[in-house]
Amino acid sequence: MELVSNHGVPKQLITYRGSNFVGELDTQFYRNIGVNHTPTTSYRPRSSSQAERFNQTLKNILLKLVLRDESNWYNHIWKALLICRMMKSSATKFSAAELLYGQRLHTRQSCIPLSDEEITDKDLESRIKVLTEILSNMRKAGYENISKEKSKQ
Numbered sequence: 001m002e003l004v005s006n007h008g009v010p011k012q013l014i015t016y017r018g019s020n021f022v023g024e025l026d027t028q029f030y031r032n033i034g035v036n037h038t039p040t041t042s043y044r045p046r047s048s049s050q051a052e053r054f055n056q057t058l059k060n061i062l063l064k065l066v067l068r069d070e071s072n073w074y075n076h077i078w079k080a081l082l083i084c085r086m087m088k089s090s091a092t093k094f095s096a097a098e099l100l101y102g103q104r105l106h107t108r109q110s111c112i113p114l115s116d117e118e119i120t121d122k123d124l125e126s127r128i129k130v131l132t133e134i135l136s137n138m139r140k141a142g143y144e145n146i147s148k149e150k151s152k153q
Contacts, residue, residue: 004033012036016048058084082107102134 003010013030015021017039030037040048061083065076085097086105097105 009033010035012038014038014040014048016040017042054084057087 013035015037020026021037022039027037058080061080062073062076065079066073082105086095086107088095092099095104097103
């Protein structure tokens with residue numbers, strides 16, 4: 001439910017054929033909310049290769065984070081997930097966070113000021129132009145939404 005409340009109802013849900021995903025009640029639920037449920041083929045690891053690859057990446061990052069104390073690995077899951085979400089995909093050339101939110105995630109590392117040599121006027125002009133356009137569009141949409149709500153009253 002957290003996924004739905006944060007991101008809305010997915011168009012498609014791909015799961016394994018576990019009883020907690022393919023029961024009659026589950027099938028009815030998927031139909032009611034308009035989700036195309038696609039169970040993977042049993043005993044066919046290729047059908048879940050993306051999930052398996054992500055799990056391997058997450059495991060490798062987690063192993064590096066808990067080198068000194070493996071007993072509290074669960075305290076580092078959030079850090080490992082954050083790192084995964086910030087990693088650029090070789091296929092898309094963007095991180096998952098960039099594709100979801102349209103920008104890089106703000107972290108402590110991103111707060112470190114850049115040196116003067118690392119910032120060019122072109123970079124600044126380009127960023128200002130993009131931000132101005134985004135903010136202008138958001139503000140325009142917000143204003144239109146407010147006007148629509150006022151007209152309903």
